[in-house]
Each structure stands twice: as structure tokens, then as C-alpha cells.
Amino acid sequence: MKLAYKIVKRSILSPLDLEQVKALEEVCNSHDQIVLKLNWNMLKNREGTEITDLLAYVDGKLVGFLGLYMIEAKEIELSGMVHPEYRRQGIFREMFRQAKEEAVQKQLDTILITNPGSSESGKAFSEALFARNKFSEYYMERQxxxxxxxxxxxxxxxxxxxxxxxxxxxxxxxxxxxxxxxxxxxxxxxxxxxxxxxxxxxxxxxxxxxxxxxxxxxxxxxxxxxxxxxxxxxxxxxxxxxxxxxxxxxxxxxxxxxxxxxxxxxxxxxxxxxxxxxxxxxxxxxxxxxxx
Missing domain, CATH: 3.40.630.30 (Gcn5-related N-acetyltransferase (GNAT))
Structure with a gap:
């Protein structure tokens, strides 16, 4: 039986949205033993002028999230996740499809998919789209x-x-x-x-x-x-x-x-x-x- 889910587009995230995204991030990080890059400073300071976030719900529960980040003028960066219990149901693929539609409407040239270096599922998804590994970055903190x-x-x-x-x-x-x-x-x-x-x-x-x-x-x-x-x-x-x-x-x-x-x-x-x-x-x- 196909899972029934609903994807909601947001131009700004409410305090409740942020709380739920943070809880979902913690579940995914713990399950996958990774650290997702969700650009929290940007999530908390959305301008509210365009669609920037996609949230997937099942029976009112947040099970998926995809953030859209305009870093360069003609390029959009994507970073997101799906709850481990709701994967392989097409949720992330549908969020990505809608994000791509937003990029097309903005007349952008490129999508950059952010993938934690140790995430094999993220790597497999990107490669299935025939996306090429453009570069890698280290996130560093000062002691x-x-x-x-x-x-x-x-x-x-x-x-x-x-x-x-x-x-x-x-x-x-x-x-x-x-x-x-x-x-x-x-x-x-x-x-x-x-x-x-x-x-x-x-x-x-x-x-x-x-x-x-x-x-x-x-x-x-x-x-x-x-x-x-x-x-x-x-x-x-x-x-x-x-x-x-x-x-x-x-x-x-x-x-x-x-x-x-x-x-x-x-x-x-x-x-x-x-x-x-x-x-x-x-x-x-x-x-x-x-x-x-």
C-alpha cells in the first residue's frame, strides 16, 4: 500500500516548524551516524519572499524536509532528510522534484545537492540523478x-x-x-x-x-x-x-x-x-x- 504523505511549501519557518525540523535532524543524524548541513542560520532568518523550504508530513507528523539555499546568483543548494522509518516511499524524490520546479521557475542554471561525506544513501540518490561530484568541503571549528x-x-x-x-x-x-x-x-x-x-x-x-x-x-x-x-x-x-x-x-x-x-x-x-x-x-x- 502506497504511503499517503503531504508536502507543504514554506517561505518562512515558524518556531514550531524549526522545532520539528531540529527534532527530525537529530533522529536522522543519530540513525545514520552523520552530521547534516542544514544551514541553521539561514533557516531561522528566511526573508519570506519566495519558497525556500519543503516539509513532508504523514498524519500531521513531519517526516521529511528539504531546504533551498540561494548561495550564488544562478545556483541553488539543496540539503534535506527523511525520517528513517519513512524512507523508500518516494518522499525525498518528490521533494526534490518540487525543488527543481522552483529552480526552473527562477531560471537557475545549477542545482547543488549537499551530502554528508559518510552518507551512502545520499551519494546513491545523487548518482541516480546523474549528478556529478563537483567538490568536497571540510567544516572546521577552532579549538x-x-x-x-x-x-x-x-x-x-x-x-x-x-x-x-x-x-x-x-x-x-x-x-x-x-x-x-x-x-x-x-x-x-x-x-x-x-x-x-x-x-x-x-x-x-x-x-x-x-x-x-x-x-x-x-x-x-x-x-x-x-x-x-x-x-x-x-x-x-x-x-x-x-x-x-x-x-x-x-x-x-x-x-x-x-x-x-x-x-x-x-x-x-x-x-x-x-x-x-x-x-x-x-x-x-x-x-x-x-x-x-
Whole structure:
């Protein structure tokens, strides 16, 4: 007998929705021995202007969830789960189908499916869609007991970025991430307008040499969008910027916990983060599906 389920689309999650998603996440993590990446800061701060979440119910019980995350201008990232007792009933496939419809309506080019590195079922689902394994990332957290025993002698200043820095922020994104000018502009404007995001510009004698973004939630600071100008790479500036940003997070933002993500193939960045006290907590694999 086919299981009867209902999928509900949301543009914003209520406190009850968040509570139920969190409970479902804990069940799935425990059963599968994984750590799902659900981007809780984004789930709790949906703008309410478009469909961003799909929730599957059986007799009023939440049994499935799929979050839609607009990270890049033409790309949507998906991450979700189904309760272990309700799998192999077509629930996740139907949520994915509806998410793909949303992406088509938005005229997006690409879907990225987030899969915990140790999840064989997630890997099998992605490969069944003929999605290709595009890249992997390590999620890293900084050890509280870490002490920097080699403080830098580099003279460098950090300041808050403003809209007047937009051109420089775009240039750095193009250098660091090969972003198009349009994507970089959209990315940085959104960050500048977001209440819980801080952009720090690193300067030497008022010349910008890098930037880093800090996203604040209840328990931690998440570093991202970190770029050092090409001419200053490999000279200790990255380490100085990161360590000064850690100090900023602890003293100004009053957050002792810091985290970040790094591509598994980026050996240089991985070494830098490890040298500043970050340790790998989990691996996430990203499968790319082009939208025809």
C-alpha cells in the first residue's frame, strides 16, 4: 500500500516548524551516524519572499524536509532528510522534484545537492540523478584552548567595510573566487545589507589587501568570503588577517566559538586554518546537476 504523505511549501519557518525540523535532524543524524548541513542560520532568518523550504508530513507528523539555499546568483543548494522509518516511499524524490520546479521557475542554471561525506544513501540518490561530484568541503571549528605561539609582526589594520568599498570587494571576489562582476556585486550588496553579517577590510597604509566576512548566530561566528590580494599571498598576510578577525570575533562580537569551511582540495588554505587552531569536524560532498 502506497504511503499517503503531504508536502507543504514554506517561505518562512515558524518556531514550531524549526522545532520539528531540529527534532527530525537529530533522529536522522543519530540513525545514520552523520552530521547534516542544514544551514541553521539561514533557516531561522528566511526573508519570506519566495519558497525556500519543503516539509513532508504523514498524519500531521513531519517526516521529511528539504531546504533551498540561494548561495550564488544562478545556483541553488539543496540539503534535506527523511525520517528513517519513512524512507523508500518516494518522499525525498518528490521533494526534490518540487525543488527543481522552483529552480526552473527562477531560471537557475545549477542545482547543488549537499551530502554528508559518510552518507551512502545520499551519494546513491545523487548518482541516480546523474549528478556529478563537483567538490568536497571540510567544516572546521577552532579549538578554544589553542594559543598562537608565533604572533605576526605584520602591521595591518582591520576596519568595517561600507557600500563605498563595493568596487574593491568585487575585485577581491573576482581574484579569489573567479566570480563574475554581477555575481560578486549581488553577493556583497546582500552581505552589506544583512544585519548579522560583518565585512572586515584588511589594509596596509589604507591600501586594501584582503577581506573576510563574519556571520553571527546564537553560538558562533562563521568566517567566509575570505580573500587575500594576489600580491600579498604566501607572505603571512592571510594568517594575520584571520588571527585578527578571530580576535575581533571574541572581543567585539563576544563569540568564543568560530567556524569555517574549506575546499578539501585547497591544501594551502587548509594548512593556514590548521595553523590558526581550526580542526576538521566533518566533510560535505556537493553534487552538481545542470538544469536543462
Amino acid at each position: 578554544h584552548e589553542y594559543e598562537d605561539k608565533q604572533p605576526s609582526t605584520i602591521q595591518l589594520g582591520l576596519r568595517l567595510a561600507t557600500i563605498d568599498d563595493l568596487a574593491e570587494l568585487i575585485r577581491l571576489d573576482q581574484e579569489g573566487f573567479s566570480s563574475s562582476p554581477e555575481d560578486a556585486e549581488q553577493y556583497e550588496k546582500k552581505a552589506l545589507a544583512t544585519e548579522k553579517v560583518t565585512i572586515l577590510m584588511a589594509e596596509i597604509e589604507e591600501k586594501p589587501v584582503g577581506k573576510i566576512l563574519l556571520r553571527e548566530n546564537e553560538t558562533e561566528i562563521f568566517f567566509y568570503g575570505f580573500v587575500v590580494s594576489k600580491e600579498f599571498r604566501g607572505k603571512g598576510y592571510g594568517r594575520k588577517i584571520l588571527n585578527d578577525s578571530i580576535t575581533y570575533a571574541k572581543t567585539i562580537l563576544q563569540k568564543e566559538k568560530q567556524a569555517l569551511e574549506v575546499a578539501a582540495t585547497n591544501a594551502g588554505a587548509l594548512h593556514l586554518y590548521q595553523s590558526c587552531g581550526f580542526v576538521s569536524i566533518r566533510q560535505d560532498d556537493y553534487y552538481e546537476l545542470r538544469i536543462d
